[in-house]
Structures are given as C-alpha cells and as structure tokens.
Amino acid sequence: MMKFKLLLWMLTKLLQRAVNNNPKCAAYVKDKNVTFQIQTASGEGRYFEVKNGKIKSHTGRSKSPSFTFTFKNGSTGFTVLSAKDSVNTFLTALRTQDLVITGNFVDVMWFQSLVDFIQPQPKSSSTV
Template sequence: MLKFKLLLWALTKLLQRTIKNNPGCANYVKGKELTFQMQTLAGVGRHFTIKNGAIKSASGLTKSPQFTMTFRDAAKGFAILSAKDGKEAFLGALRDEDLVIKGDFVEVMWFQGLTEYLQHKKQQGI
C-alpha cells in the first residue's frame, strides 16, 4: 500500500517537473482544467488537479472527479503504473478488470497524451 501511495505522489512531482522543463508539455496543459483520481477498490488513493498550467495533488479522494482510475488493489496499481511497457500493462489491466476507468473518456485520452511526455523522457534516458 505504501509503495502505491508513494508512486502516486511521485507521479505528481514528475509531472510538475516535466511541465516546468518541457515547453511542449507546458503548452499541452495550458488552459486545461481537470480533476481526476487514482484509487484502489478499497478507496485508498490520490486526486489530481490540473489548472492554470500546473498540476497539484492531494492524498485522498474528491467528490466529483472528471474520471477515476480504480485498481483492484494497491499491489496491482503499483505494478501497472510502474510497468516498463505502460500501454500494454494498462490494456492488459483493463482486459483483466484489474483496472476500471469511469468518467469522461475524452479526458482520459487527454491524460494519456500528457503521460506521453513522461514516456518521451524515459526513452531519452532522462
């Protein structure tokens, strides 16, 4: 459970750094307003807010996210989010129902676009 919580916190920090250091990413989030959360079935999670070109997060859940990613448990969430081949892990998790996504799928796709900026850094060895 602790590794999952730490990973969600680290995701915020990584996104903040990427927005700050990558003009393309900064432009991608510019003008965007979005609140979403990642959680376990047991209700452990973190919510994220993108507003005014920045991302913030807080421990716990929010009442009205635009979408929610719910993982079967913390171990599955950690494994999926930290997988080297993120897209394959996500698709497999959706197929196996280890991950359920509810809410605005247009916003989910936008978020996937945001995570591409993180993948780009990984591929460059940064």
C-alpha cells in the same frame, strides 16, 4: 499499499517537472482544467488537479473527478503504473478488470498523452 501511494506522489512530481522544464508540456496543460483520481477499490489513492497550467495532487478523494482509475488493490496499481511494457500491461489490467476506468474518456485520452511527457525518450544513435 505504501509503494502505490509513493508512486502516485512521484507521478505528481514527475508531471510538475515536465510542465516546468518542457515548453510543449507546459503548453499542453496551459488551458486545461481537469480533476481526476487514481485509487484502489478500497478508496486509497490521490486526486490530481490540472488548473491554470499547474498540476497538484492531494490525498483522499475528489468530490467530482472528471475520470477515475480504480485498481483492484495497491499492489496491482503499482505493478500496472510502473510496468516497462506499460501499454500492454494497462490493457491487460482493463481486460481482467484489475483496473476500471469511469468518467470522461476524452479526458482519459488527454491524460494518456500527458503521461507521454514523462516517458523516457529513446536515445538517438549518432554516427561519428
């Protein structure tokens, strides 16, 4: 469970860094106002607030998140969120119900695009 909690905390820091260092990311969140949470089936996790161009997270649960990712347990959440083949792992978790998504799917898709800002960019090969 500790790895899962640490990963969620790190997600906040990575998103904040992307907003601060990438003008495209800053523009992407500028006018967005959304609260979402990522948790386990037992309720452990964090909720995230995107408001006024800033991203914050808090322990516990939000009273009214726009959407919620609920993982079967912390280990599963850590595995899915840190997977190198993230899309396939994410879809498999949905299919097997190791991950259940509830809420506004338009905001879920918005979040998926936000996460793209923290993905490592492929190095361009240069010819000499």
